[in-house]
Amino acid sequence: MSAVPRMQTTAGRLARLGFADGARAERLLDELGPEAVGDLGLLDSLVAAADPDLALTSLNRLAERDPSVLGALRSDAGLRARLLGVFGVSSALGDHVVKHPEHWSLLGGAHAVRRPTAQELRAELLLAVGAEPGDPEPRATDAGTATLVALRVAYRGRLLRLAARDVTGEASLTEATAELSDLAGAALEAGLAVARSEHAESGSVRLAVIGMGKCGARELNYISDVDVVFVAEPREGVDETKALQSATRLAQGMMRACSASTPEGSLWEVDAALRPEGKAGPLVRTLASHQAYYRRWAKTWEFQALLKARPVAGDPELGEQYVAAMNEMVWQAATRDRFVEDVQAMRRRVEEHARAGDAERQLKLGPGGLRDIEFAVQLLQLVHGRLDPLLRRRGTLSALAALSRGGYVGREDAKALAEAYTFLRQVEHLIQLHRLRRTHVVPEDAGDLRRLGRSLGMTSDPVGEFTTWWRRHAMEARRLHEKLFYRPLLQAVARLPESEARLSTAAAQARLEALGYTDPAGALRHISALTSGVSRRAAIQRTLLPVMLGWFADAPDPDGGLLGFRQVSDKLGATPWYLRLLRDETAVASRLARLLGTSRYVTGLLLHAPDAVAMLGSDAELVPRPAEALLAEARATVGRHPTAAEGAVAAVRGLRRRELFRTAVADLTGHIDIEQVGQALSTLNDTTIQAALDAAISKVEMERRTPLGTRFAVIAMGRLGGFESSYGSDADVMFVHAPLEGVPEREATDVAFAVANELRRLLALPAPDPPLLIDPDLRPEGRQGPLVRTLASYAAYYGRWSSPWESQALLRARFSAGDRWIGTALLELADPLRYPAEGIADAAVLQIRKLKARMEAERLPRGADPALHTKLGPGGLSDVEWVAQLIQLRHAGRLPSLRTTRTLETLRAAVAEGLLSASDEASLTQAWRFASRVRDAIVLVRGRAADSIPAGQRERALISRAMGYPQDASEDLVDDYRRVTRRARRVVERVFYED
Structure with a gap:
């Protein structure tokens, strides 16, 4: 052992090493003698202690009582680390060792690091009270003060050894809490032995002590009330009443033996308030009495408390009988009415009862405290544990690990909760060890915080680091508590009958048929495919499917929903976030089930854009994106494929699939109306055309090895031009170009023709998504006319050959894609035709009417x-649109408010201009909206377009449900449609066909 030069043991050096009062530390070291002053190992161990000043103070006091400790510390590094480690954390254990100096030797040698068994602890404490450990019902020598003092001294000796292993890292948190629980059980057994010494008739009754709470779960604190329940049975031939009286005296005597005040203090309070009826109920009951109470009267929280029940003292066979009987009820408790809601309400009451002044510093009851974690874990256990025996664990950390392995809690969430729980429990232990007092409040004193931080290995800034980590863990615990504890899926799972929750029961097929599945055998095959196996994926599916089957059953097409779910799950099942999202975000799972059970169109989109599932969790994600954002993303996508037009358009189609899904979901969930649907789909079509046009131009330029040489634009027509596209709409367009200066018109036209054809080819390539077919038939001369014209050619044609129907078609014309200048020029050219200054001639009106009739x-x-044809039937889309267009042709030349490509805007403007009555506009608008919704619903439900309400009852039912009608109300849909369109047709006949 090398000596430290005297000049280096100054107060300043000691302060720099970590002592708060360097001068005092120097004086205390001097008092230990010259060998201690020069002992580097001793100084290093003191500096390593959480509170070097506290450790040195206790060491000085001990050395006064037993100077031999200094020599032992020099020769045994393990003893030195353990003793000074305890002294630096706990002034109370320091006091104990000073009072009982023989106990310091317990921390030296190999036996100091060995973890004792529960049997060894029981034997040691029974011997302390003079009882024979081998006796089935050990009895203490007496119940006097000396016996109780001996019990406390032996108990604290064991507590000292555990604390030493704990603070030096030789015992994990789980090991420490288990040993504390076993030590408490041993003390209860010793207390019961003391009670037997007071009562000669104790042999007339069997008494079992059931540990509850943390004691039952083997996760006890250093200082905590020990929660127990007593169960007794009379011996053969003994009257039950007398036996229960004897058992009650034994129980009371045991409680006194542990909690009575002595010169060595008390151990802890034994709390039996968790028994049936609480403090108002009898202290001891028979097993049958317990069972009767829990079957008839118990509240939800009482079953939650029984989750931790474990025999800890007394008759072990009776204790096991009690736990087995209670478990039968515990694991069915989640099926009780409002079980989940009751547990959640209990947690809120616990929070409210936490003292407002220190709630934020509460490790146990405050936000993000231990109760948050424990309640969340216990609720998940109770809900899922009735069907999964692997979750039936008492300990919080072991239960959390089982929940994670079973897929009920995400791995990262479980890891974060376990880390938070471990940290908070370690802090709780350190706070309690300081003075061996029952407390769960983080101190505010800087010195106390410094000791806590250093105890946890934080040395650079103990106070700051500790506070940061504590707040971080508390915030994460609170976040995950709210995520898991208030997860609506829990309520849904808890409410499921067991026959329905167990997917493999013999009655499953009949149950599925009763739920509304038309092919229950097929449904069972899907269920088996999703849930079979031992993978985490299958485990999560086994949690999800019982609930989702009910959600599918509430959808229009349960079989289609389940099939779609299997298909989407097969696509995404190996993706980590997918099932985690469904499990953790019940709104996503519920919404997905509804969508898959309603819409083949949505299912088809998801199969090829499965990542879009992620947007189901937020209503904000269902808002259609602005045109500018879509176009920027589309052009960036094309830019990543500069030499492969087909690849560029395929990538743009991926964007289109995602946005179609967004719009369809927003439509089916009522987040957007039919006008917004048309706007969103038309904007998406414009974006798709522009992106494909960019790719087409790039390809043509590369093939020709020359710039395009002409300005090229796409003009939207028809429903696309009116921002009224439906899910099944083609893209009606015209193409216009204008040669650049110096480029021959013939050459420019050839290039423009090549671009138009390449655009059509790219968009017509086979793909899994709904196609966007380019229809150029509304161009001059229709199919017989050239596909692309110059601006001058359009001017010549419209100036000489244009017919009334072409003027009418131009009412929908607007710029869609390409060169905006040339597109705007064409629209300006079209304005005199579609908005004639003097209005359309009577002859032209007659011609339009004849065309409509034909x-x-x-x-x-x-x-x-005809009455059910949404486009051409009476009062359908064509009727309403032609009324609006005739009003425009007659009056838009003098009334700019009518110059819009949108049907409903035209009708509203016509009312404002006095050209149409408000009631007529309402009738026409209602019919147009209704017919448009029906057409879209047909596509969404069937996955393909059609214009007529189907004749088949089943398809009608699916469409009516998709539109929000209740079950079995498909005829209401038909009746409503007929009524609305009849009113609109009367307006059409009066406004369109009459002068």
């Missing part, structure tokens, strides 16, 4: 019911 007669599909 279209109704000739274009309606053979066999179709």
